[in-house]
Amino acid sequence: MGVPKKYALVSGTGEADTSLAAFDAALIDAGIGDCNLVELSSILPPNAEEDDLPEFPPGSIVPAVVAKAVGRGLVSSCICVGRLESGLGIVSERAATDSVETVRRLAKRDVEEMARLRGEKLVEVRTVTASTEPEDAEWAAAVAAVVFWG
Structure with missing residues (x-):
């Protein structure tokens, strides 16, 4: 994989009704x-460009x-993407049984600390969040992700 x-x-x-x-x-x-997700750590390639999510064929890795x-x-869940002066991107993922404001704050703090360590x-910080609680079922889930391709 490149x-x-x-x-x-x-x-x-x-x-x-199930988790x-x-x-x-x-x-x-x-x-x-309908994708097979391969979980990555926290680096966004320097030249990667944000785009609309394509329609992946079912079963795509x-x-x-x-x-x-x-x-x-x-x-609640949050993905926070920070772009550094060098162009490198760093990503924090946070999820909890807490408010969206809390996970967003923690994810931003992670990215700030990751930049400091480097x-x-x-130069730029973006977040995407999700938050919910069950209304008509026993279980709820919130997912935020940064998806890569190309």
Whole structure:
């Protein structure tokens, strides 16, 4: 696998009577439910460009950084992408049974600390979040992800 040229920030929520089905519903809502996700760590290639999520053929192997929260109450997730002066991107994923404001704040703090450790300044910070709680089912899930391709 080479260096991805494109990425998209996506999020989704779902609910169901089992935890796995709630997670699946959130992936479907995010537009990546029929993909085989390969989880990555926290680096966004310097020359990668943000784009709209393409329609992947069912069963595609798709690299992604994923934040997922599944529970029987409030669940929230956040992906925070920070672009450094060098062009490198750093990604934080946070998920919790807490408010969306809390996970967003923690994810931004992570990216700020990751930049500091690299001795660089952030020139751009973007977030994508998801938050929900079950209304008509036992379980809820919130997913946020940065998906790579190209």
